[in-house]
Amino acid sequence: MDYSNLHVEDSDIVTLTITRPAARNALSAQVLTELRHFLRTAFKPMILTAVAGPAFVAGADIREMAAMSPDEGAEFGRLGQDVMNLLERVPAPVIACVDGYALGGGCELAMAADFIYATPKAVFGQPEVLLGLIPGFGGCVRLQQLVGPGVARELIYSGRKIDAEQARRIGLVNDVFDSRQDMLAAAARTLREIALNSPAAVALCKSAINGARGTNVDTGLELEAAAFRQAFTTPDMREGTNAFLAKRTPVFESA
Numbered sequence: 001m002d003y004s005n006l007h008v009e010d011s012d013i014v015t016l017t018i019t020r021p022a023a024r025n026a027l028s029a030q031v032l033t034e035l036r037h038f039l040r041t042a043f044k045p046m047i048l049t050a051v052a053g054p055a056f057v058a059g060a061d062i063r064e065m066a067a068m069s070p071d072e073g074a075e076f077g078r079l080g081q082d083v084m085n086l087l088e089r090v091p092a093p094v095i096a097c098v099d100g101y102a103l104g105g106g107c108e109l110a111m112a113a114d115f116i117y118a119t120p121k122a123v124f125g126q127p128e129v130l131l132g133l134i135p136g137f138g139g140c141v142r143l144q145q146l147v148g149p150g151v152a153r154e155l156i157y158s159g160r161k162i163d164a165e166q167a168r169r170i171g172l173v174n175d176v177f178d179s180r181q182d183m184l185a186a187a188a189r190t191l192r193e194i195a196l197n198s199p200a201a202v203a204l205c206k207s208a209i210n211g212a213r214g215t216n217v218d219t220g221l222e223l224e225a226a227a228f229r230q231a232f233t234t235p236d237m238r239e240g241t242n243a244f245l246a247k248r249t250p251v252f253e254s255a
Helices: 029-039 062-066 070-088 105-111 139-147 149-158 164-169 180-195 199-212 217-231 235-245
Strands: 006-010 014-018 046-050 055-057 094-098 101-103 115-118 123-125 161-163
Touching: 006 029, 014 029, 029 070, 046 055, 046 180, 055 105, 062 070, 070 105, 094 105, 094 180, 101 105, 105 123, 105 139, 115 164, 115 180, 123 164, 139 149, 161 164, 199 217, 199 235
Parallel strands: 014 046, 046 094, 055 101, 094 115, 101 123
Antiparallel strands: 006 014, 123 161
């Protein structure tokens, strides 16, 4: 598939950049379709960002939505949810790097990454109620998982926007960097630090964390136990434990 709204830099770390600046990178059906196509086969550590400008992703494409029937709106919402689910399930770490407005669908896209880095230019929010809509790409679910139901309700019901520092205080953002360059460099450093560990173990951690989120403790522990058992089936586990006992640096097969 030829991407007209995405730019992919593929090395040890993939940098996936949304490139629709004329529409402030709004998530049209075409952008979402391109994201879905790419994410279906994504497996490497990834930085998710957008071209430099006022917006990371300003939201879903309002011009498209304004003309949709209820059935078309439902289909559009399912497409958005599919994309966010695929992003969340990439078996390697994904860091969303936000340098501008991340509103509506943009906030939902960032929340589907493993965590978020931001600059002081970042602004977050779920302002759909101002349009007579609700978050439809997973915002009603993921925001409360990240910041708690009370804070999520306040932000969603009010449509309020928050800056990067407030987003960090409530747990939506992991860290705030002085510039876009600093943020992207820090994301690459973090991903390379993670890459020194067993990729198989990191993927199992991600699966267990995502699977346990929103479940009760007993269910979460069962998911963790299953992932723990699976780790014992991997060459990485044998290599890692043997390297520790031999006091040498492990060389993981799945790296």
